[in-house]
Amino acid sequence: MCTNPPFGKKSSITFTNEEGAQEEEDLVYNRTDFWTTSSNKQLNFVQHINTLLNASGKAAVVVPDNVLFEGGAGETVRRKLLETTDLHTILRLPTGIFYKPGVKANVIFFDKRLASPEQQTKEVWVYDFRTNVHFTLKQHPMTDADLKDFVCCFNPENRYQRHETWSEDNPDGRWRKFTVQEILDRDKVSLDIFWIRDKSLADLDNLPAPEELAAEIIENLQSALDGFQELTRQLGANTKS
Numbered sequence: 001m002c003t004n005p006p007f008g009k010k011s012s013i014t015f016t017n018e019e020g021a022q023e024e025e026d027l028v029y030n031r032t033d034f035w036t037t038s039s040n041k042q043l044n045f046v047q048h049i050n051t052l053l054n055a056s057g058k059a060a061v062v063v064p065d066n067v068l069f070e071g072g073a074g075e076t077v078r079r080k081l082l083e084t085t086d087l088h089t090i091l092r093l094p095t096g097i098f099y100k101p102g103v104k105a106n107v108i109f110f111d112k113r114l115a116s117p118e119q120q121t122k123e124v125w126v127y128d129f130r131t132n133v134h135f136t137l138k139q140h141p142m143t144d145a146d147l148k149d150f151v152c153c154f155n156p157e158n159r160y161q162r163h164e165t166w167s168e169d170n171p172d173g174r175w176r177k178f179t180v181q182e183i184l185d186r187d188k189v190s191l192d193i194f195w196i197r198d199k200s201l202a203d204l205d206n207l208p209a210p211e212e213l214a215a216e217i218i219e220n221l222q223s224a225l226d227g228f229q230e231l232t233r234q235l236g237a238n239t240k241s
Contacts, residue, residue, distance in 0.1 A: 038073035096135035
């Protein structure tokens with residue numbers, strides 16, 4: 001299954017309170033087949049895709065960066081993916097391929113597994129197709145040929161016979177393997193993994209466009225706000241119980 005979730009702000013409803021004033025409330029999906037309850041629709045979409053897969057199903061899902069690093073419900077979803085599926089590959093997509101400037105997205109590839117007490121993901125392969133890669137929708141659009149190296153590294157004919165292009169001698173290699181324990185040891189089990197030195201940070205003349213920088217700042221602030229809202233919701237639920 002290849003798909004992508006709805007990108008954008010979380011869903012909400014507007015209602016009139018007892019005083020006659022309008023209030024807005026996040027929509028929180030509470031499904032018994034989900035690993036966790038969240039108002040983050042991208043996290044819910046990933047969980048939904050997992051429930052649709054059969055016992056040997058395979059999925060490739062486009063997700064924004066916050067799915068890879070967000071705490072709370074995000075960490076729960078990542079732990080469950082690593083535990084119950086074989087989350088074998090992450091493709092970090094470049095900016096400049098979406099209509100909204102600065103959008104950062106990834107493709108996560110995972111295979112469904114039968115219920116087992118063992119950790120189903122053993123290793124995660126990451127292809128960094130973002131750092132020092134720049135596209136635009138009109139002047140320099142991405143083409144199928146640009147993904148040729150990733151397809152070669154992915155090795156769809158037999159993904160168990162892969163070879164890293166990264167090494168200590170080649171620190172800019174874009175294809176790197178991480179054990180599941182290395183990922184579990186990361187803060188919040190973050191899958192937002194990168195290692196290539198960003199040349200734009202050392203070259204002030206090649207900084208991203210202002211709208212991209214602004215979009216990234218907004219995204220980081222929104223992610224932090226979402227985390228605080230999720231924490232507040234959980235604290236409120238604990239107080240009521």
